[in-house]
Amino acid sequence: MTQGRFIALEGGEGVGKSTQGRMLADALRARGLEVVTTREPGGTTGAEAIRAMLLSTEGEGWGARAEALLFAAARADHVDKLIRPAIARGAWVVCDRFVDSSRAYQGGGGGLTDDEIMALHTIGSAGLLPDLTLLLTVEPEVATERLSLRDGDSADRIGGRDAAYHRRVAEAFMRFAQAEPGRFAVIEAGGTPDDVHAGVIGSLAGLLS
Numbered sequence: 702m703t704q705g706r707f708i709a710l711e712g713g714e715g716v717g718k719s720t721q722g723r724m725l726a727d728a729l730r731a732r733g734l735e736v737v738t739t740r741e742p743g744g745t746t747g748a749e750a751i752r753a754m755l756l757s758t759e760g761e762g763w764g765a766r767a768e769a770l771l772f773a774a775a776r777a778d779h780v781d782k783l784i785r786p787a788i789a790r791g792a793w794v795v796c797d798r799f800v801d802s803s804r805a806y807q808g809g810g811g812g813l814t815d816d817e818i819m820a821l822h823t824i825g826s827a828g829l830l831p832d833l834t835l836l837l838t839v840e841p842e843v844a845t846e847r848l849s850l851r852d853g854d855s856a857d858r859i860g861g862r863d864a865a866y867h868r869r870v871a872e873a874f875m876r877f878a879q880a881e882p883g884r885f886a887v888i889e890a891g892g893t894p895d896d897v898h899a900g901v902i903g904s905l906a907g908l909l910s
């Protein structure tokens with residue numbers, strides 16, 4: 702049996718995470734590996750239900766702490782029912798966002814401390830971390846352009862927050878990558894999908910050998 706691996710894609714909205722996740726999964730399958738692609742918030746029935754509650758623009762929304770707890774609850778279900786079993790049977794899990802999104806959005810953006818976010822993650826998911834977190838970065842204008850092509854002018858509750866919030870999110874992601882260079886690979890994602898994919902595969906060399 703091959704060793705199971707857990708890869709997360711991170712970054713702001715519209716940087717190309719879903720596109721790169723699909724391309725990575727195809728490349729891994731072409732090497733004969735079992736691959737499970739999934740996303741957060743979501744990935745299981747319960748977590749998808751929590752996703753709808755978190756991202757809906759209806760109603761009054763959530764305070765920062767309730768929001769952090771809901772993301773942690775969704776993640777707990779996802780880790781327990783889908784991610785851990787897949788890794789245990791030797792699959793590669795390619796996940797669009799994971800706990801570093803909570804650290805960046807609910808922490809950097811929303812004002813909870815990193816210790817608070819990680820305490821919720823310890824309770825919910827026994828602190829599971831990806832083997833590698835691919836942080837995709839583009840200039841904010843490029844992400845905005847890609848998003849408007851994808852979504853028009855509609856945004857979900859969190860994507861629709863102001864530019865200062867999203868700047869804090871981007872800065873937090875970069876701080877985490879600098880603090881843990883072994884767990885993060887920062888990939889400049891302003892080029893073509895194939896260029897970015899080459900960067901993704903290059904950053905996985907250590908895990909693929």
Ligand SMILES: Nc1ncnc2c1ncn2[C@@H]1O[C@H](COP(=O)(O)OP(=O)(O)O)[C@@H](O)[C@H]1O
Pocket residue numbers: 713714715716717718719720721847848850851890891892893894895897
């Ligand atoms: N490298 C790229 N260059 C140009 N457009 C891209 C690139 N990667 C993705 N896109 C397009 O930009 C939009 C956002 O990409 P997506 O993968 O959905 O990003 P994310 O999952 O990070 O929000 C989509 O319409 C996608 O087709």
Ligand SMILES: Cc1cn([C@H]2C[C@H](O)[C@@H](COP(=O)(O)OP(=O)(O)O)O2)c(=O)[nH]c1=O
Pocket residue numbers: 713714715716718719741742756772797798799800802803804806807857859860
């Ligand atoms: C996983 C996660 C996502 N989010 C936010 C980021 C996104 O705005 C939103 C949904 O993510 P997603 O559907 O991945 O958005 P996009 O494809 O546009 O990047 O949820 C958090 O705030 N905390 C989290 O822990």
